[in-house]
Amino acid sequence: MHNTPWAPEWLLWVWFGLTLLSVAYVAWDLFTSTPEMKVMKWGWVLVTLYTGPVGLLVYWFSCREPSPGTHETFVAPLWKQAVGSTIHCAAGDATGIIVAAAITGYFGLNMGTDIWIEYAAGFFFGLFIFQALFMKDMMSMSYGQAVRSSFLPEWMSMNAMMAGMLPTMVLLMTRDMRAMEATSPWFWASMSAATLVGVVVAYPVNWWLVKHQLKHGMGTERALGKGGAPVAAEHQHAGMVMAGMTHAMPPTAPSSPAGPPMPRMRMEGDGQVSAGRKALVTVLTLLMLAAGYYVAARYGDLAMRPGQPMSMPEMSMPGMTH
Template identity: 45%
Template sequence: MLLWFVQVVIAVAFVAIDIRATPEAVVMKWGFVIITAFSGLFGALLYVLSCREPLPGTHEQYVAAKWRQVVGSTMHCVAGDGIGILVAAVVTAGIGIPMWADVLCEYGFGFLFGWTVFQALFMRSMFGTYGTSLRHTFMTELLSMNAVMGGMTAVMVPWMSHDAGAMHPSGARFWFVMSVSLCAGFLVALPMNWWLVDRGLKHGMMTVRHDAKPLPQASAAAVAGAALTETTFRTRLRHDPGSPAAVPAPSPQDAGHGHHDMRPTTSRTRLGWMTLVSFAVFGVGFLVAGLLGDLSMQR
């Protein structure tokens, strides 16, 4: 276990220092640092393979791959939700509530923080106002959160049920179990985020350049295309703010940002079915927790 925490420190230091030179949005940079704090070398590997610019001026092309967009989307979700989940786990420790209630508290805290802060607040420039951002990010955060908690609950509850030393945040085993559980949540949430990104309901990586240096031709074309797409969506939002296909343009300070295309291509009916699927994933995780662990035990 000591080796786990040592490799986490090394991985976080590497990502925190190296990512400063990566032309990525600030919220995504913080997300990678946070996910690395949860997962150590696994998070650092995700950063290198999915976001780190291999050569100057190539970030737009590099992160355009669908799987990299999905990794970015999932990472962003788990980083925000994970903070809320950990806060809830610390707050509820030792107050004597049953494990099933603790899981629901962690779900609530995680969803609210991930939705209102990491999604709506940090991404408000893409939607014009905070209120609009809240409306447009609610469903995507809900679907992703259900998958995260499904995977996390299936690991956390059985582990803590058989290891009383992992129940309290004053011990190292608690943080180890929570870290491993969040990694499980990340893996379970990948397919759901793939669907969300594929349907244009979520974005993954972005490119933010603060200088005026010219980009290679292909990269410049990617930035220009993204800017034109965003302008079109701003017009849609202005005429129909409630439209699920409306994605507003970035604010003026986003002029150098290479936002990736978010063009919703799914119906409300299909979104409704996927919402049910996401709750089913959470339910399966809860069922596994009950079969392999003890949901009635007191924390």
């Protein structure tokens, strides 16, 4: 029987209650106090909706502005930059996966088909909505340019995210098939657990991408998304640009309240990372995805469908002949 709860139902409702409180606080703080970029504000809200109190804790220690005017310095460490990149990835990818899972569950598709539709939906949401629209605004490029520049980093990140989410979803749904239907609290609990695992698995890949400037990290509205550098360094860089590279700045660039106008962010990772290294990391993320699929196929049931009471490919009744 695929109907063995993996947690008491009352615990699920406690988790959902704590999640609502966490989302309310994160949304309130972001839209009233913390000068994070708008798309990242929505990203944090979505990821906290999926990860509950854990998302709140991560937000508190990596993004929440501890005191006015300190956000640029607070988010400067590389580990926090990588957290921002991972949250941005999870907001798009996990949203696409969850939406697709809810829809495919309605149509009664088997899990083996379901997971690849979810993969495609997660990549679509992540690339064409969260990544491309953000990069378009932040780097003053066309939407097509933003899609092209975001494609490979987003694919790497998506592979890692799905490598964590795929086996978690399949194993939990195999244990209790109620989790395949979006009308069940077990569905939302399994998606929450899967997102948490996906974020953990995707973090190292995003750390590498941010370190090599292939993805943006944590940003701030006051620095036009540049982030990741102490305020003093930002001001020095801005002064150099104003002195010798004024033509590279938009004529109406907003000003930082603590100093001169800030230039648009420039990502230079394509010139710093060889094609061979990017190919190697891409292959590693594909191997991670393959490992996730192996775990799901080995220990879960990829043939199960919503509403199917039990899996019985090898069951036999007394007297039955083969």
